[in-house]
Amino acid sequence: MGHVEINGAPACVEALHRAATWNYGHFTSMQARRRTVAGLDLHLRRLREASADLFPERTPPADRTIVELIEHALGAARDASVRVTVLPAAADPTATDVMVSVSDPVPDTPGEPLRVRTIVYERELPHLKHVATMGLTYHYRAARRAGFDDVLFTTRNGQVSEGSVWNVAFWDGERVIWPDAPQLAGITMQVLRLGLKKLGVPYEQRRLSTAALAGMRAAAAVNSHCPNQPIAAVDDVALPDHRTLTGLLREAWQQVPWDTVAAGRQPGSDS
Template identity: 55%
Template sequence: MLHVEINGAAPSIADLHRVAVVNYGHFTSMQVRGRRVRGLDLHLRRLEDASKELFLATPGADRIRSLLGQALAQVAGDVSARIAVFAGSGDLSVPTADVDLAVMVSLTDPVPETPQTPWRVRSIPYVRDSAHLKHTATMGLTGARRAAKSQGFDDALFTGPDGLVIEGSIWNLGLWDGETVTWPQAPKLPGITEQLLTSGLHRIGVPTRPRPVVVQDLARYQSAFASYSWCPAQPLASVDDISFANRSEVFTLLGKAWDSVRWETV
C-alpha cells in the first residue's frame, strides 16, 4: 500500500520533481495504529524545530496534524507514516528568499514491532551532516549501510573521528549493564523512540544515562539494542567482534517501559 499527499492533495509531476531534485528538507517517521501514535507531540515538535532551523519558517503543528489526519482518512487500517517538509517553491540558494513550505504525507504498510533475529553490526567511521536533524540527505548513511551489508553484517554503527560511538544508520543504540540503560552521548539525532523509552523506563524505576562510549567500551555491557520507529528494542548480537549476551530481563523491562507510553489520537 502506498498513499501520498502533498499539502493535502495528490502530488503533481511538478511537486514530485521538486522533491526528487532538491535534496533539502527533513522528515519524521512513525507507526500509526487505529489513528493513534506514540509520541505524536514529539514528532510535531521535531518538524517545527527543524523547519525553523532549515527554512526560518514553519508550516505549523496544527496544519501538519490536520494533513496527517486527512491522509489517514483515505486509507483503512494501520499504517507506517512519514511526514516530510520541503520548499515547494523559492530559491534555496538565497538564504533570505521566501519559500513556500510544503508538507508531504506518505502512508505505507505497517511494520510489526516484533524484533528480528539479533543483528550483527559493523562499526564504520561516519558522521552525518547536521546530525541533530532527521534530514533528507541520506546518501552517506545509505552508503555506510550498504558497505556493512556487503561484508555480511546486518547494519552499520557510526563512530566519530574521536572514536566515540554515535548512532546506527537509522537507529539509536541502547546499552544495558545489568542496572542502567546507557545511551551513547555524541552529536546524533535524538531519536523519538529513545526519548519515549527513556520516559517509560523512568516510570517503571529503571535508571538511564547519556554517556560517552567508545567501541572498546561496548565489551563492558551485557546487552545492546537498536531503538527506532520500527522497533523500540531490536537486539544486537554483536558489534564487530564484541558479542552481547542479550539477557532477557532487559528486554522484558524495555517492553514494559514501551507499553507504558501513552498513545495520542491524530
C-alpha cells in the first residue's frame, strides 16, 4: 500500500516536486484502524491552528474537507498510516493545498527498550509540526551512528524538551511527568493525558533538567506509532523499571474512543 493525493487527485510529479522544493508547510500523522483515528478532532485542530500561523493570508482547508480527503485517500483500506500535509497552493495566492499520503499501517506494539542520548537542539517554531525536519533527522542519524537508538533534545539552558519524532513521559514512582519546555504538543500525548485523567492517574508538566532524570524510575517515548515505547536509558542514566509506566500508558490509550473517518461525522463524535 502506498499512494499520495493532492486535493483528492493523484499527485503528479510536478506537484510533488513543488512540495519538496518549497519546503514550507505543516502536517499531522496518524494511524487509522478500521477506518477510525485516535484524537481525530485534535489532529484537525492542529491543522487549523498551524494554517492560521503559517498561512494567515490564505483560506485554511475546512475540517470537513480534510476528513473527506482522508476518507477518499484511504479508499477501501481499513488500516493504514496517514499523513496530512497542508501546503500553499501554487495557482491561487489565497488558497492552500492538502496532500494526503497513505501507506502500510505500523504496529503499535512496543519494541525493545531504547537507549537514547541527549543533544542540545531547539526546533524552529517548536509548537508546529512543520516540514522543516532536516535538523532533527540529522541528530537522529548522528545518534544512531554513535550507537544509540534515538535522540532526546534539550534546550540551551539544559531543560529536557522532546524526542526526535516523539514526546517523552517519565515516571517518578507516583505520577507521570511531562517536560515543560518548548516542544510540539503531540496528539498521542494529548490523548494519553485524557486517558490518564479518566483512570485517575496523576500527571503533571514541569521543567526537567538532565540532572533531574537520575530521580526518575522510568521513561517512555510516545507518538502515533506507539503510545508506550519504553526507554532503557538516557545517556548514562539507566531507567530499567518501565513496566508500571508503559502499562499505565497502554491502559490510558485504551480509555479514549477512536473517531470514525467519515465526511458526515460530527466533531467530537465517538467511533
